[in-house]
Amino acid sequence: MADSPRSLLVLGLGNLLCADDGLGVHAVESIHQRFEVPGNARVLDGGTLGLSLLSCFEGADDVILVDAIAAEAPSGTLVRLEGDEVAPAVRNRLSCHQIGVADLLDALVLLGSYPERVILLGLVPESLELDTNLSPAVARNLPNLVGRVVEEATRLGCEFQARESLRPDGSAPAYTRCFGPAPRGM
Amino acid sequence: MTHIVVDPVTRIEGHLRIEAEVDGGQVSDAWSSSTMFRGVEIILKGHDPRDAWAFTQRICGVCTTVHAITSIRAVENAIGAEPPPNARILRNLIMASQMVQDHVVHFYHLHALDWVDIVSALSADPAATANLAQSISDWPLSSRSYFTSIRNRVAAFVERGQLGPFGNAYWGHSAYRLPPEANLLAVAHYLEALDWQREFIKIHAILGGKNPHLQSFLVGGMATPVDPDKQASLNMTSISAMRKLIQQARTFVEQVYIPDLLAVASFYKDWAGYGAGVGNYLVYGEYPETDGDGAPLYLPSGVIRNRDLSQVEPLDPAKITEYVTHSWFEYDGGDDQGLPPAQGETQPNYTGPEPPYERLNTDGKYSWLKSPRYDNLPMEVGPLARMLVAYAAGHPRVQEVVGYALGQLGVGPEALFSTLGRVAARGLETLVLAEKLEGWLDELADNMGRGDLRIHDNSKWDPKSWPKDCTGAGFHEAPRGALGHWVHIVDGEIANYQCVVPSTWNAGPRDAMGQPGPYEAAIVGNPVADPEKPLEILRTVHSFDPCMACGVHVLDPQGNELMKVRVQ
Structure with a gap:
């Protein structure tokens, strides 16, 4: 059988308006700022779209979901789940909001298009209150999460090239997603 | 008397809690509460109004485009920007395709399981199912072997021990009335609709980029370049790709959704007698056919009072106010007055019990939703309101499809004021819009062919061109x-922002006068065969397509024996 390159989907989940709930989306944004995404990978902001994200899974052999994960561990702790651990984790939810992700994975099973590998990477949240900023513990550990996503991607055959450092200390710029595109010709 | 608490009642986003009193097998009183605080208004203060849409599109997990467009319209209204015709057409395409996709998903994936018994489907005869399918539609996927394969697929899924999307329902409930074959047919189309929506939503990728959240919105127009000759623009190749998706959508709605809707409805005609609700309907109207203020709308605006289809009253936004008498907010001038949204206040004041709790104090404040009123009356909004206003206003195509559905079911227009009417109206609206989409596509292609490639009004982009102090309102039929x-803009920054969302109109609590909201009123009188399994209440609540502020999104591996969390 001819080797076709494996295709990776990195999908950040969560609500940007609810502090650490949106850490998956922040992580995805940070990946785009710090790395060149290779041709066999897609890095998408899935927000809280649930079932509407089905089309994103098309053609993805491997999937890394990035999300806030509740666990009995200090805020900001990195958590990794894989394979059969993922579906029960999203079903055993803190809130009904989670049904979106559980339904999404069930729909993939029902359609016979569940990806070969599903990894869930995330951090333990501190605050889920209405806030567009991450809590200090999560903000501090977000670079670790991003690094871990990139590491996993590399292991799965997707090399993310680091962009030239944008600042003297190597840090990424502040999160700037919430700005609309400038109009053309301006 | 039995007190039932259904929490949560929505299969997707949100934190909606219904409390109902049941007396003699019927709901005698009901309270609707949102237990999730939604306060994007607070976040928006001080921000650049041109960026507001990027925040508001995160208000609700599944309604991203609708909050983006409404925000942009409000800001355009405030600063006087005038989007060119192509922007209007692109927005119509985005909004109507969103509506079509969302309604199909609602019917099959969020609401069908209130009417369809999956477990019963497993005992269906595939040959009889094929006969049933062929008798109601020309849809080609209707063979015996096809339904055998579907039955096996679902059985295998159920045998895995994880019912997933099928795990929340009350299988075997006496209120389920479809024969096994109709159940199997519906399950087959549940799966097909999953596939179809996965395909159809690609129209948004064409219109707004590959990211699941559309990036092409812009105050003053759109950011999607249109040019028939350019690869990187929306060009003739994109037009033909969209045409194909639109035609597939129309076929799916005509041959699958509508026949299924009528077939299912024919077994539940008694539901035309339940769930009427407040009987007042409000529609802002949608899909401008020309440009500028006062452009004719394909689906008209208007207000219907007290189920009177003989007259549609013109809508006057100045008659909209919001009460917080029973909401966890406070107003500076006292909580018994209604405030117009333009002068609205968002000051949270939670006085409810510490969760987890058994009951809310429904005599006092009991919801995070305000109570919007029109001329001090509660109003139902949504597909039923839109179809009723269009029907009563003499919209030719709406009159035709509504008449067809009523004829097929052998019921009169009064049947529309019900849970079943709400379900039917959603399907009929999907049909009308699926038919309409291609016309807008043609209009866009014509403009491009004539060399009109304008997508944006740049003249008002610079905040220096704005009045020092201005206000605006944006309306949309989501x-x-x-x-x-x-929106209220002062010195180029947002000074105040208020959203009145559909689920606030429908799911809001009682007002200062004690009038119940549409959910609360619609649930009263519903039968409840088994208070432990209030399927009937879910039917009525789901018929409104509830969608609260999307909330917390956290995975919880705690307490699950299958799970080991590796802390690294």
């Missing part, structure tokens, strides 16, 4: 109903 955003 899948779940009338959506309004009000």
